[in-house]
Amino acid sequence: MKTIIEPFKIKMVEPLKLTTVEQREQALRKAHFNLFQIPAEDVIIDLLTDSGTSAMSADQWAGMIRGDESYAGARSWFHFENVLRDLTGMAHILPTHQGRASERILFELTGGPGKVIPSNNHFDTTRANIEHSGARAVDLVIAEGTDPRNRHPFKGNIDVAKLESLIEEIGSERIPLCMATVTNNSGGGQPVSLANLRAVREVCHRHGIPLFLDACRFAENAALIQQREPGQSGRSARAIAREMFDLADGATISAKKDGLVNIGGVLLMRNDALALRANDLLILTEGFVTYGGLAGRDLEAMAQGFVEVLDEDYLQYRLRSVAYLGEHLLAAGIPIVEPPGGHAIYIDAASFCTHIPPRHFPGQALVCALYRHAGIRGVEIGSVMFHSVDPDTGETVHPPMELVRLALPRRVYTQSHIDYTVEAMIELAAQRDSIRGLRIVESPPTLRHFTAKFTEID
Structure with missing residues (x-):
């Protein structure tokens, strides 16, 4: 069969708060364009991380x-x-x-x-x-x-x-x-x-x-x-x-x-x-x-x-669900890290936002745009998370890739949630040139992606 069937049935549900674009814009600015600082109840689909977000059996x-x-x-x-x-x-x-x-x-x-x-x-x-x-x-x-x-x-x-x-x-x-x-x-x-x-x-x-x-x-x-x-x-x-x-x-x-x-x-x-x-x-x-x-x-x-976690039916469902998201994004022309891996799809933010240079954080700009557009929270894995300074020259060293990770919590979301995510990314791609870069206005010395504050560049 082509349809992905979850090898479990749902016994308990948790409601999602369906926010508006205006509400998300307000939340984004209050969080200084850092999605770690946005309250979870203001997120419709949370793909920030697969860490600690599983549904237990x-x-x-x-x-x-x-x-x-x-x-x-x-x-x-x-x-x-x-x-x-x-x-x-x-x-x-x-x-x-x-x-x-x-x-x-x-x-x-x-x-x-x-x-x-x-x-x-x-x-x-x-x-x-x-x-x-x-x-x-x-x-x-x-x-x-x-x-x-x-x-x-x-x-x-x-x-x-x-x-x-x-x-x-x-x-x-x-x-x-x-x-x-x-x-x-x-x-x-x-x-x-x-x-x-x-x-x-x-x-x-x-x-x-x-x-x-x-x-x-x-x-x-x-x-x-x-x-x-x-x-x-x-x-x-x-x-x-x-x-x-x-x-x-x-x-x-x-x-x-x-x-x-x-x-x-x-x-x-x-x-x-x-x-x-x-x-x-x-x-x-x-x-x-x-x-x-x-x-x-x-x-x-x-x-x-x-x-x-080592149940064969579970693992087949898990990998196929991640691949499903990746295949649909690729079919729509969304650049991702290929082939799809095990727990997440990584969007190539540098290719998606070619108008934003690494110093203006294309990955962070994209996660903000995706949240603003559809209430989906991802995470930047690029020059915000992995910046470094050359000890000899003092210049900023950017990582080899500027990525946005969409991490799928285990046993949490259904195929319709993933279809919504695909639809949102396709719509965002049509307006990608309007996505604005960011600059940091406040940052800790280590693990800055958790608490740094940003502002959009005009």
Whole structure:
């Protein structure tokens, strides 16, 4: 059948507030053209992020009722630990309140001045936690990963030759770990192949460098491997995911993505000495090692979510829903990062708004225009989120792509919501020349996209 059928039925609904253009214009100006500052009730379709925005299942809600809220050694902790150990094979499983807490602990222990952390592409909080430690984050994605039109099936792959060159240039002793982000969020939600993970592991272990996964979307990456990598179509997504984890020495996971929950994270490690230090830091900043800043009910919901996310019917629906949005935008001439990835469609804002230069933030201008026109909230992934300054010249360095991400929350929106989004983008494309660039009037020193204030340029 061509029709996408959700492998679930709806038991509870939440009303949407259908705002007018005038109301949205007022909200946009009050928020200083930063969609993070717009109240959620003023958003019709919220595609800002897929993080923590999933709809939970009946079994997850039932698990929350069963949650054991004991401080130490709760029944819910042992359930969670067993599920994660079976899924990943990791020796040490530390619960945290979300992924950035896992990153903070990891890089406080392994980062520091003079250290370098390579990856395909670090996402925003990962990069910020690395740099907060004094270390330097380096992106080594393959060249195809920076070309929106290139349809390479694994545009999230790490460039192995560049990794070898970096190690040769600075020495392995300055690289405490290498990180592979699966799927590669900053580069368009593109997957990393098993072949690439094997090659990266070989290089890392030859030089004594641990390999970690940023595994927020491990299930979607596994499903895309199943679809696209030769020799993998006959394997289950669960088996592929386990091989991904078996190739790694540790991982950080925001369970708010492929854990199908609204809060929660995990830090996974094999190294006993590193895990002991991480336990001490976890107790200091998050909570005891068997709850990590979470309630027992949260651990139960995560445990069930990590089981449900690898259901083959769910994954087929999930990837097909994202592809449906991408295919309809492409058919209408809307430039996107191709091929569609696992959790979002990324509009090529530089190609969509050719009249707006990077210094006037075409991605941010486009997310504002889409909200104003149709009440749809996306997020900029470009010169606002990933600006940097050349330490030698002091000049602003713009990222290779100016993107707008439309992230689909899991099990939340129906096909008609996606059709509305397509219709809105087509209408906006017809008036794209009227979209105005922006300039920043106030900005924090780090993670500026969350709180920066903008004004439109006449």
